[in-house]
Amino acid sequence: MYIEDGTGSGNKAQVTDGHRLAVFAVSATTEHHANEEGKAYHMLFDQAPTAGDDCIIYIENSFDGNMSIDGVWLSPSAATEIYFHLGDTGTRNAAADVVPTNCNAGSGREADGTFEVGADLDGGAATLANGIEIERYVFRAAANSTYFNFEQDIFLQKNATFTIWSSAIVTINGTIVFNFHEDVL
Numbered sequence: 781m782y783i784e785d786g787t788g789s790g791n792k793a794q795v796t797d798g799h800r801l802a803v804f805a806v807s808a809t810t811e812h813h814a815n816e817e818g819k820a821y822h823m824l825f826d827q828a829p830t831a832g833d834d835c836i837i838y839i840e841n842s843f844d845g846n847m848s849i850d851g852v853w854l855s856p857s858a859a860t861e862i863y864f865h866l867g868d869t870g871t872r873n874a875a876a877d878v879v880p881t882n883c884n885a886g887s888g889r890e891a892d893g894t895f896e897v898g899a900d901l902d903g904g905a906a907t908l909a910n911g912i913e914i915e916r917y918v919f920r921a922a923a924n925s926t927y928f929n930f931e932q933d934i935f936l937q938k939n940a941t942f943t944i945w946s947s948a949i950v951t952i953n954g955t956i957v958f959n960f961h962e963d964v965l
Contacts, residue, residue, distance in 0.1 A: 811850060814959035818887025821880040823956040825897050829946045835901040835908055836952065837944035838872055841936040843892035845962035849934040849942060853955040854917065855925040860948035861918050865911030866934070868943045873906035874898050880958075892960065901943070911943060925953070
């Protein structure tokens, strides 16, 4: 028996005698699919704050769908606490633009959003504030590059923000791993 898709396109699907839909499927991770579409990126940074508890990274999604931040590579040069906020708003102090690298070498797409790095994005005349802390990593000394997977991927809807802060004046090398995708259903 066959059933029609209900949209008038004429597409049909087979239902077996066991009342199951006959399917040939390919399984891939969301990250793999986003990369095939040219929507997977890495944002590299190398920044030291000017004082403790300064914001050094600012990201704002301008894509119509979700931005999914999967995790981050971090390597601080000395002891510090690196923490992450969602929802910080306002102007930034002495921000430098960063262009994230597309992970699909054949894609010409650029990431949709604002990507900034700076030594004191929340200082001076900046008004950056009001975010909530969602995760914190404590380093008791300098550390080699380590990947930290966000157990619950961080989703930024359009115009939502993600910031990174450091509690000490140390150089932090890192890579933010993210992709864009639209709701499937």
